[in-house]
Amino acid sequence: MKNNKKKVAISACLMGQKCRYDATDNLDVRLLGKLEGCELIPFCPEAYAFGSPRPTMDLIETEQGIKAISNLTGADLSPPVRRYAEEFFAGHPDIDLYIGKDRSPSCGVCSARIYDRSKKQIDASGRGLMSEEAVKQGIECWDAEEYLEDRAKKSGYVG
Numbered sequence: 099m100k101n102n103k104k105k106v107a108i109s110a111c112l113m114g115q116k117c118r119y120d121a122t123d124n125l126d127v128r129l130l131g132k133l134e135g136c137e138l139i140p141f142c143p144e145a146y147a148f149g150s151p152r153p154t155m156d157l158i159e160t161e162q163g164i165k166a167i168s169n170l171t172g173a174d175l176s177p178p179v180r181r182y183a184e185e186f187f188a189g190h191p192d193i194d195l196y197i198g199k200d201r202s203p204s205c206g207v208c209s210a211r212i213y214d215r216s217k218k219q220i221d222a223s224g225r226g227l228m229s230e231e232a233v234k235q236g237i238e239c240w241d242a243e244e245y246l247e248d249r250a251k252k253s254g255y256v257g
C-alpha cells in the first residue's frame with residue numbers, strides 16, 4: 099500500500115542519534131513535534147564516513163572551490179561526504195522536505211561557516227556539502243532553526 103506521509107530527510111542528530119563529532123546528539127523535541135505525522139528519514143554523512151566520535155572539519159575556500167578540511171590532519175574530507183549525499187538522494191528520490199542542522203559543514207543549509215586558508219571566517223551563511231546536493235535535487239531545504247521559527251521569508255527557504 100502506498101505511504102502518503104510527507105517524506106522528510108533530516109539530520110540524524112536532530113532526532114537524537116549520537117552521531118556528532120563528540121558522540122552526542124542535537125535532539126530537538128520541538129522540531130520533532132512540528133514534524134509529527136511525517137515519515138522521517140535520518141541521514142548523517144559524517145558518522146557514516148568517519149564514525150563517531152571523530153575529529154572535526156571546517157569548510158575552507160580554496161582555489162578549487164569550497165572543501166571540507168580535517169582540523170586534525172588537513173586532509174580533504176569532501177569526497178566521502180559528497181558521495182554519501184549522492185547515494186542518499188539516489189536511494190530516496192521522493193523526498194518532500196529536507197531539514198539540516200544549522201551551522202554544520204555538512205548539513206547547514208544557509209548557515210554553514212566558511213573560512214579562508216588562514217581560518218578567518220569569511221561567510222556565516224554558507225551551505226554544507228550534504229545540503230548542496232539536496233538543493234541540487236530541487237528539494238525544499240531548511241535549516242532546522244529557521245524551519246522551527248517559520249522564518250522562511252527571511253532566509254531559511256531555499257527550494
Ligand code: SF4
Nearest residue numbers: 109111142199202205
Ligand atoms: S550535523 Fe549532520 S553531519 Fe553533523 S552530526 Fe548532525 S547529521 Fe551528522
